[in-house]
Amino acid sequence: MQEHDLSWVRTEMALAEKAPARERGVVAWLRKNLMATPVDGILTLIGLVVVALIVPPILNWVLFSAQWTGADRAVCATVAQGGSQPEGWSGACWAFINAKFAQFMFGRYTDSERWRVILVAVMFVALLVPLMIPRVPRKGLNAILLFLVFPVIAFFLLVGGAFGLPYVETQLWGGLLVTLVLSTVGIAVSLPLGILLALGRRSRLPVVKAVCVIFIETVRGVPLVTVLFMASVMLPLFLPAGMTFDKFLRALIGVALFASAYMAEVIRGGLQAIPKGQYEGADSLGLTYWQKTGLIVLPQALKLVIPGIVNTFIGMFKDTSLVYIIGMFDLLGIVRQNFADATWASAQTPMSGLVFAGFVFWIFCFGMSRYSIYMERRLDTGHKR
Structure with missing residues (x-):
């Protein structure tokens, strides 16, 4: 057999070549994502037509014909200079938002004491952000400060009556302050309480299971409005004479208990999704019930139901607007209350106020949603960190 000598052997990998010109760039992306098939092309054209019809009027109302400054409703009842709208029509009345902004944030909280609310907000953000960033160290200390120390400091700062701080009754609270306090306390209480209720519903102890089932099914069977009315109106009737609770505290308890019942069912779904082998493996190691459950x-289970947990948080954040029914004014409630101000009564005032309130709610809800997506990807077993 004739032998052939190898005259050349490759000693390194060939360099990667660029993709063909038609497979890269903006045109390639448009062709792949918007024009891949005839149906995609038709839908893209329809979408462009809809955007062309909707977006310009919205931008015109929000920006170009909007009134940004002014002292009263007169600026919102006139046509923008150079505008082509019908007589008596104008864009958004952002001057109304500008004039009432402090009230939308703090309600009727004493003007000279609003620095206390701002300080609480700064402290909350300063403690929450490091806890949400995985790379920041000392998570244990951070959690102790946020969940144990901060609530005490925030209570004395917001309510006052101690350490030389004037007392500010909760009836003066309103706006975004009420919305954030209700939702934050509700979130902080509903998650651990929901975990206990979910575990109790799966307990083998008949009394514990019955109590948890009755509580969950009763609360989930009535609307939040009913719970708020019970907490605000009916609860004082069952208290001893002369004994009462602050209305804001009653609303806090009602919202937290209502959210915890829904949270319990979300977490119970996660517990049922855990394979039986996980329980058996823990038992084979000789772990106790609480070790098996906690470790x-x-x-x-919590990793599996992150979307459901965040969905419950978002729903509770928006449902805080229902406290308007029991005479408390959250962000939406205080915006609606200001519609009756004759100084700013105009055709554009209600829409401007509702758009502003909706945008603020959207910012917080969108932020929670995006962070939950980030946590899902980070906790994904196959995700590269």
Whole structure:
């Protein structure tokens, strides 16, 4: 057999070549994502037509014909200079938002004491942000400060009556302050309480299971408005004479208990999704019930139901607007209350106020949604960190 000598052997990998010109660039992206098939092309054209019809009027109302400054409703009842709108029509009345902004944020909270609210907000953000960033160290200390120390400091700062701070009754609270306090306390209380209720519903102890089932099914069977009315109107009737609770505290308890019942069902779904082998493996290691639950079962269950947990948080954040029914003014409630101000009564005032309130709610809800997506990807077993 004739032998052939190898005259050349490759000693390094060939360099990667660029993709063909038609497979890269903006045109390639448009062709792949918007024009891949005839149906995609038709839908893209229809979408462009709809955007062309809707977006310009919205931008015109929000920006170009909007009134940004002014002292009263007169600026919102006139046509923008150079505008082509019908007589008596104008864009958004952002001057109304500008004039009432402080009230939308703090309600009737004493003007000279609003620095206390701002300080609480700064402290909350300063403690929450490091806790949400995985790379920041000392998570244990951070959690102790946020969940144990901060609530005490925030209570004395917001309410006052101690350490030389004037007392500010909760009836003067309003706006975004009420919305954030209700939702933050509700979130902080509903998650651990929901976990306990979910575990109790799966308990083998008949009394514990019955109590949890009755509570969950009763609360989930009535609307939040009913719970708020019970907490605000009916609860004082069952208290001893002369004993009462602050209305804001009653609303806090009602919202937290209502959210915890829904949270319990979300977490119970995660517990049921854990394979039986996980329980058996924990039992084979000789772990106690609480060790098995806290170290093996709950971490996996909570990871599975992150979307459901955040969905409950978002729903509770928006449902805080229902406290308007019991005479408390959250962000939406105080915006609606100001519609009756004759100084700013105009055709554009209600729409401008509602758009502003909706935008603020959207910012917080969108932020929670995006962070939950980030956590899902980070906790994904196959995700590269």
